[in-house]
Amino acid sequence: MIRVSGKCVGKGIAIGRLYLYEKENAVLNKRLVEDEKSELDRFEEARKEAARELSELYEKARKEIGGEEALIFEIHSMMLQDESFLDSIRDAIFQGHVNAEYAVHQAGESFAEAFASMEDEYMKARSADVLDIASRLVRILTGFGGGSLDSAEPVILLAEDLSPSETVQMDKNKLLAIVTRKGSANSHTAILARSMNIPALVQTEVELKPEYHGKRAVVDAGEGTLLIEPAEELLEAAVKKKMEADRYRSGLEELKGKENITSDGRSVDIFANIGSASDARLALREDAGGIGLFRSEFLYLGRGEPPSEEEQYEIYKEVFSCMAGKKVVIRTLDIGADKQVDYLGLKTEENPAMGFRAIRLCLSDPELLRTQLRAIYRAAVYGNAAVMFPMIISEVEIRQVKKLAGEVRESLLREGRAVGEVEIGIMIETPAAALISDILAGEVDFFSIGTNDLTQYTLAIDRQNEALEPFYDPHHEAVLRLIRMTVENAHRAGIWAGICGELAADTSLTEAFLDMEVDELSVSVSSVLEVRRAVRAIGQKGEAG
Template sequence: MSDAKVKSMLETAVVVRVSEGLHARPATQFAKLAKEFSCSLQVLHGSTSADAKSAVKLMLLGIREHDQIVLRADGADESDAVERMARFLSSPEAGVQSATAAQTADATACQADAAAPPVPLAAADTQDSPPPLTGVPASDGLAFGDAYVYLPEPLRAARQWIEPHEIDAEQARFKRAFDDALAALAKQFDALGDTDDIADALASVAQSDEFAGEIRARVQSGRDAVAATLEVGASLAASFEKIDDEYLRSRADDIHGMTRQIVLRLTGQQQMSLAGLTKPCIVLASDLTAPDLARANVAHIAALVCTRGSATSHLAIIARSHGIPAVFGLQVADDRLRGVRQVAVDGTAGHVWLEPPAALQAQFAPRIGAARAQRAALDVYRDVEPVTRAGRRIRIAANLGSPTEIDAARAVGAMGVGLFRTELLFMNRRSLPGEHEQADVYRRVAQAFAPHPVVIRTLDVGGDKPVPGIAFPHEDNPFLGWRGVRMCIDRPDVFKPQLRALLRAATVGNVHAMLPMIADLDEVRRVKALIAECARELKNEGVAFGEPKLGIMIETPAAALTADLLAPEVDFFSIGTNDLTQYVMAADRANPHLASLYRSNHPAVLRAIGMVCEAAHRAGIEVAVCGEAASQPDMIAVLIGLGVDELSMSPACVLRAKKIVSEC
C-alpha cells in the first residue's frame, strides 16, 4: 500500500530564482498559491522539509536564491500544482505584489546613491567634530534634528495559569485582542501606501499555526493568554534568529512587534507610540518594528536610529521606500539614548552623532539640501536620450527577465531592452515552452518598447540551470561546459522553435537576437544556417516572419581575442562583463575570497573591452554592455571612453545612468 502511494507522488527538482530567496513576502505568496490545490505539497531543502501551505515553515527552511529544492505533491491535482509552484519559484519577481512598485523603491535607492556625496561626509567634513558612532547603513541620506527617544517598557505577564472554567473566556479574550491587532495593522499599513505585501506577510505569520495556533493551544491547556503570547512570540522569534540568512533572521523583529501589539491589547496598557509625532524628528529606538512605524506620520520622521535591526528588515524596506535615512545595529546602551536631545545621521555611511556640536549642523545643512535637489533632478531624465559633452549619443536600455518588468522599465524611460533573458520561459516546468508561447512573449516585449530595439538572448542554460527535456551530463565545471549556444546547436529540437519564435516576433517592433557563450566563428555560422532553415520553413508554411538583427555576447576570452573575426559576421556585440571578468581573471565571481581579483575595472578586463570596441567599430557595428559594470557610476565614463555605444541595466538604475552619461 505504501509503495503504491510513493509511486503516485510527483516530485521535481527546482532551482529557486526568487530574488533573495523565500523570505517573508514570497513565502507568504507561495503558501497562498499552494492552498489553492487540494493535494498535499511539501518542500524539501537539504535534510529538512516543510508544508508548502505554511509560510512560517517555509521561511524557517532558510531557502535562498539559487538553492535547489524538491517539490513533492500527492493528490488529484498534483500535476497542476507542481507546474504552477515551480513557475512561481522560477521568477525573480515572485512574491512582489507590484513589480512596478518594487522597482520604484529600488529606483529610490539608486537615486539616493547618485545624490550621495562622492566623499563620505564623516571623512571629508567632520575632522573637527567628535567621532561618530557606527552602525549598519540601512537607508541612504543625511539628517540633523531633534531626537524622539522611543524606548517602551518591557511587557510581562501578571499570571501564568488559569483555571479550567476560564479557558473559553480566555480564548475569546485572545481572539478579540488578536483580531483587533490585525485590523489595526492593516489600517496602519494602508496609510503608508505601497506596503500591502509587507502587511500581508506579517498577517500571514501572525495567523499561522506556529504563532496564533500555538498560542490558542497553550491557552486551551490552561495557560494565561498573555503568558502564552509572550512565550510563543519569544520562541518563534528565536527560531528565526538562528537562521543563517540575514533577511530571514530579521523576521524575528516582526514577530516581536506583533507579540507586543497583541499583549498590549490583552493587558489594556497604553504604550509609547509614534502616532503622536507632530513635527519632524529623528527617532532613537532599541527594538523598533514595522508595525511601530506604520502608526507614525512618516512625514514627521527625519531619520531612524536603532540599536537592533538590519538593512534587510521590513523597517529598513519601508524607510528606503519613503526616503528616510536609517542606521541600525548601533552599539550603544539604552541608558545613553534616554537623555539625547539632538542627533545627526549619515545613513549612507552608517554614522550617528549624539548631541552633535553646532559646527556639525552647519556642515550637514548644505549637504542635505543638495542631496534633496539631486534626487528631484533625476526625474527630468525620464524622457532624455543622453548625449555626452563630446556629442556621442549613448543608449540606456533595461535588462529584463520577464514581461512583468516591462512597466517598471518604461516608467523610467528605458530606451529599449539591452538584454531579455529567455531562461525563465524554460526553467522549472514540466515541458519545454512551445514556439507559439515564446512568440507571444517576444512580441509583447517588442511592442512595448517599439521603435526602440529589444535584444532577446537565446537560451542560456547549462548544468547549473536545469530545464526539463534537456539531460545535462555531470560536469566538474558546468560554467565551462555544455551550455549556452553550445548546447543549443546540439539540440535543434530545443533551439529551432526558439529561433522560429524570434523570426515571427520580428514582424512587430524592433527585435534583435543575441547568442550567448560564443567562443568560435563556426558557432555563429552554424546558427545563421539554422536561422535560414527556419525562415525557409516559415515561408513554405505561409507564416509571416521578419529578419531580426543578430548579435553575440562577448563573454569568453576567445570571443574578445577574435572580435575582429566575429564582427563581420554579426550586427552587434554585447559585452557581458560579469562572465567576461570571471573568465579573464580566472576568478569565480561567487567566491568572496577572490573579490580583489573579480573586478571589471581591472586593466586586463578593460583592455579586453577596448579591443572588442575597436574591432566592432572597424566593422561598422555597435557595442553594448549588459553586465553589472554598465550601471556602476565609476565605470560608466570608463566604458564610454573605451567606445561602448549602449549601456543596459536594471530599470532601477536607468535614471542615474542617464544623468551620468549627460555629464560625461
C-alpha cells in the same frame, strides 16, 4: 539621543518614526507520534502549499521588482526539493518518531547552522534562506507564525531580522527604511531592499525595546547610522542632506527626454537590462533608448517545464509592443552556472561557471532553442527585434545558430505565419571571443560585451566567491584592452558594439567607453539617468543639465 551603527545596504536617508516589527511565534511542541505515515503526509501537503506560495511570491517580485530579484524565490523553491534537506525531515519523522513541524524546525536549524559556519560570505548568507523555508513550512503546519506591518503612515522598520518573503510582501509605500539586528549585506533580503530602493542597515546593535516604537529616528544608509530621537541640530542636518539627495534625483528626472550627448558632440545609446515585460514598462518610464538585454532565462525559472512557444510569443510581443519601435535585444536561454532548473536534468558540476551552460546547452538540445527562436521571429512583427546568443567562442558555433535561425524562419514562412526582421548578434563574454572578435564580426550584425563574465574569465576569479572580492578588479587593464579590441574589430567590420554588463553603469568609466567609441551602454533600469548625466557632464566643468 541614541546612535547605532550597522552595515549599509543600498543608499539614501530616511526620517520618520520607528515601527517595532515583532513576529508571532509559531506554536511549536515536540510530540512523539505513532502514525509516522500520517505525519509524512502532513509534511508533503505543507510542502505543496509552500511551493504554491513561493510561486505566487516569485510572480509578485518579478512584476514589482524585476526578474533577477525574483530569482530568490526560485532558489527557495529549489531548497524545497533538496534531497538532503528532505531526507533529514523524513528521518526525524520515521526514526525519531516526532511530529512534522518539529522535524522541519530541527532540520532548518541544523542546515542554517551549517551554512552559517562556512567561510564564504555568500554561503553564510544562505543560512537566512534555509530558516525562511523552514519557518514557512512550520507556519503552514501549525497555522501560526509570521508578522505584519500595520501602520497608517510610512515608517522605519526595526526588527531582529527579516526574511525575503516578509520583505517582498510588505507595502513599499509604508517603508521608509529597514533596520535589523541580524542579516548581512549579501543576504537576499538585502538584495531585495536595494532593488526596492529602500535604505537599510543590517547587523546593528540596536536593542528592540518596546519604548522605541513611535520614536523619531534618522537612518543614513550612506554613513551606516541610526539615530533615535536625534538632537535638533542633527535632525536639521539630516533633513538638509535628504533635501540635497532629493534635489539630485529631481535633477536626474529633468534629464528625461534629453540626448545622451557630450559637450563636444559625441553620443552613445543608453539602453536598459530587463528580465520581464513589467521591467520594459519601467525602462520606458526611466526614458531608456531601448532594451539592450532581455534576460529570457527568467521565463524558464520557477516552473516545472520550459515555457511553450505560445507563452514566449505573448511575452515577447508584449515587450516589443510596449517599446513601440525602440530596439529590443533578447538574449537566448542562458541557463547553467548560478541559474539552474530541475526539469532540464543538468548534472552537478565542479566548476559550473565554465561548464554546460548557455549556448552549449542549447546546441545540445536544439529543440529548446528552436522553440524560443520561433516565438522571437513571430513576435518580431510587432517591434524592432534583435537576438543575441550567449557564451559564443567560435565561428562554428555562430554558423550553427545562424543555420538554426534560418531554418526556423523558413519553417514559419512555409506555415504561412508572419515573421519579422531580426538582427543577429553574439555576446562577447570570454577572452577567446574577444581575441578572435575580428573573425566573429564578419558573421553577425552586432556584439554585446558581457563584462561580468568577461572579467571573471579574464582574471580567473569566480565572481560568486566572496573570499576573492579583494582580488576582483573590473577596471583591470586586461579587461579594458579586450573591450577596446572588441569594439575596434566590430567597427572595422561595419557592425555596432555595446556593453551590457555591470561596467556599463560604472560612471567612472563612461568617458573611457566614449573614447573607445562604444555604441551602446545597457544598464539596470535605475541607472539609465545616472549614466545619461555622466555622458552629458563629459567636457563640462559644471553639472550636466
